[in-house]
């Protein structure tokens with residue numbers, strides 16, 4: 001769907017110029033009170049700079065990573081916001097211009113100068129706490145390590161035995177053992193899916209390599225009971241123009257629905273491939289969660305799109321004028337682990353949504369509550385960004401919504417359990433207020449989303465619209 005005359009939206013202000021860092025600063029309460037039991041840190045990553053020296057990057061995914069930390073302790077909050085000092089960020093900062101290519105940007109220079117140039121690790125997609133470091137995650141490269149309190153960049157921080165390997169932005173932690181599962185796709189004559197299983201401290205326990213069909217785009221995967229599930233959408237990258245830097249990765253991708261969605265099921269202990277099949281074509285960036293049902297089938301939730309139009313939509317967002325409308329909705333797919341075949345699938349939420357998250361204790365174990373950013377009815381068609389968050393309660397099939405208001409854009413909602421009742425909790429989201437050009441941290445009680453937030457905190461200056469974050473308990 002294409003919007004013919006798109007107005008410039010309020011969120012465009014966050015993209016007009018790079019957002020500014022701020023040092024550790026006590027936050028002002030705008031409304032309500034900081035819950036006394038909220039003890040820990042909210043971290044969120046996102047692309048803070050999409051321009052340098054007058055040149056603009058080609059896609060929202062290309063912006064240099066900037067991380068927000070909001071430390072909560074004893075009813076007060078302090079925050080800091082810092083760019084990740086990647087090697088590419090520092091080189092471009094020194095040069096005062098863009099040098100490197102990325103997902104939607106070709107490198108600077110004539111075509112013979114661009115050959116073989118590697119993309120910049122923008123460290124902009126998500127974060128993961130590992131020991132005394134906060135790791136920034138970007139799917140085509142190694143993590144960078146940051147100081148947990150100040151967000152000072154401390155250099156690259158690959159996990160044990162994974163030096164030089166890509167480490168995707170959507171690792172999964174087993175809530176009991178703390179084991180960390182993740183993957184990366186490496187490119188050569190053909191693409192290879194690298195799958196990693198590490199212990200809670202990051203020590204590598206097992207690694208496997210699986211040849212892939214062509215060169216696909218894989219952003220996320222899911223932990224479901226004893227299994228890992230990859231649903232590989234029918235997007236394929238033409239590697240020659242990419243290698244020659246004649247095209248960006250985004251422009252070298254094709255939607256090939258005849259390839260179907262390739263399903264891979266791995267045993268989570270051995271990382272051996274146990275089931276493989278093909279299903280109808282669809283696209284997903286993100287999974288909600290996975291579990292194994294009582295009948296043994298794998299129950300997987302995701303935000304599903306009918307095609308890859310979402311990529312063009314995300315390319316248009318930084319312009320503030322969206323022409324392409326892409327509707328993703330929450331689906332449940334059940335898969336037989338030994339064959340990898342789809343048993344059944346159903347739509348759970350019919351309104352457009354994204355950024356599905358679950359409680360850390362639910363990962364791979366149960367489908368109880370999924371938290372999402374959502375559109376209100378009729379909002380998708382106008383080309384707006386999400387202006388609401390929601391809680392989908394699986395046992396009752398109900399959707400509770402927090403409407404943030406016109407031109408107020410919430411980020412990925414994160415669940416934080418109450419200390420005395422971990423089945424219930426708060427929902428935290430960072431909201432860009434496009435009316436007043438400021439960013440705020442909003443805290444809701446999970447079971448009172450229709451009410452006003454129990455607390456709103458003002459950040460010292462606007463921060464970028466974020467992608468993903470995490471909560472780290474004190």
Ligand SMILES: [Fe+2]
Pocket residue numbers: 125169170219285286467468
């Ligand atoms: Fe993501």
